[in-house]
Amino acid sequence: MIRDVEVLVIGGGPAGLCAAEAAASAGAHVLLCERDGVPGGQLVKQTHKFFGSERQYAGERGIFIGKKLIDAVTRRENVEILTDATVLGMYEDGVVTVLKDDKHLKLRPKKTIIATGAAEKFLTFPNNDLPGIYGAGAVQTLMNVAGVKPAERVVMVGAGNIGLIVSYQLLQAGVRVVSVVEAAPRIGGFLVHAAKLRRAGVPIRTGWTVKEAYGNGKLEGVVLCELDEKWQQVPGTELDVPCDTLCLAVGLTPLSELCWQAGCHMEFIRELSGHVPVTDENLMTSVEGLYAAGDVSGIEEASSAMVEGRLAGYAAAASLGYDAERSRAEADAARAELRELRSGPLGGKIRAGLEKVAEKRRNAVC
Amino acid sequence: MRIEQHPILQFDRGEKVTFTFNGQTVEGYTSETIAAALHAAGIRELGHSQNLHRPRGLFCAIGNCSSCFMTVDGEPNVRVCVTKLRDGMVVEEQEGKGVVRHDP
């Protein structure tokens, strides 16, 4: 049996929750599929305060923002949340298949918003497969969701926001962070995060990398080394650092498999950190009625993911004729918020990536 | 080890249960995943790779990669990082691909 759905939202993270809330507030009936046992996505482990403005819950901790977003959609009668429900397939005839409780559900949505988020990237170096080498987000999940002390001595690779934030949160959990190493000559994350880590005594080494890891059956230490201006390892700079855990915070990549399956026009955009669907001003992909919001359409902050979700949700509702005038006005407001969030010097990369997407779309349309 | 006090978070761990890891009894809580319970008990080696038989631990902890595959109650390739713990579970290290159980 195939179930008809008005708006299907795939993924219950910041983008998916905001998409569901927006579409439902306009009157659409929404089904949200979340592969985890609880919605919230990665907000459930974000103990730090968010930046941005009031509209993006600035100054509030990610965990509390997650609770607010979940409460909002849970209160709506026209939103149904399926947890432990993994979307497996997007078929040519518009049927979407979902694995739930070992059963295969079939859905036929009028509109679909893909908000599947991102995965952590890996790094190549000898012995990078030793137990004790984790994605930084994995360690954040162990300590902030499960309350497990994940390590005693940590080396963090990457001084982007995830590397800096997780390092600080490791300190809060009582773990020693020996060093943060960053291959680039400069810190990529917010400098306020770097400064609070530094004044807690954690050295940040820019222009350094992991040469190799070592250990007998488990990580026992790493050898760090300096990089020259051509990103080549400088012989003689090796530094042996004993540690039981190495966290990799070397970027995220969009989880865009469903977009590929659906036949969306995909492009590799370096500035957006991987293959992304080419979307229009409403975040609709090249497939009619299929939207992509949040990290799946390009890696960015969670604040932007929330606004993108809201934009896609209102756009989908408007296209179904729900509260069309207000929905379109809300979509306009979301676009203005995104422009503001991306307008600073740190938004340059995203702006360049989105400009490339727009160009690909223009070329495809012509 | 578990975090007992935290400046921001409080942990509701649920009910205490026991399970076995390679035959050895381990304690955990119903609120947590198998991987979290194993880590709290200091167990980080979850299996071995298929060809070189190198030890494997978890990598992503949110069900994206397949680094944490273990055999749970006889079923191979269980992502223990997203599978909640239940009382009496039999958790075993997995060698390579694992052996798929055939229902009679």
Next chain:
Amino acid sequence: MLIRDGIPTAEDLASVLPSPERLAKGPIAIAECFQSIACNPCTKACPQHAITMEPDINALPKIDPDKCVGCRLCVAKCPGLAIFVVDMTHGENTALVTLPYEFLPVPEKGQAVAGLSRSGEKLGEFRVFGVASGGKANLTWMVTLEVPKELAMEVRNIRVEV
């Protein structure tokens, strides 16, 4: 250099430190915020409307030295934990520094704690003059330390040694 190691330089600090004349008048907030990011909770936190951002939320905060009364409310509100309040009028040889704190244990009034520099080096043991909670949802503590005047612009973190 801040962008290389997370430690603001003397030039960075010179751009945000209040004038000696203003410091002599009483407590004032100092935003050690040196990078344009899209963020504005400090502007909403100030009851005196002393913190402004022009033209938009990507600008650096500006603290009006005439409007700021050093009330400390912004210290726990800044998501980057980058605002401090310094009172150079506290004593003849001592000043008060209020800083944000998010670790355990939370120190008690009167307790001696290690005062740390912007690079995390211990500058000495100082007495906690007061501790205030940022609130149940905020969960950042505001710790006020009594420090020698010459260290008022150096002490920016604490470590509670148990």
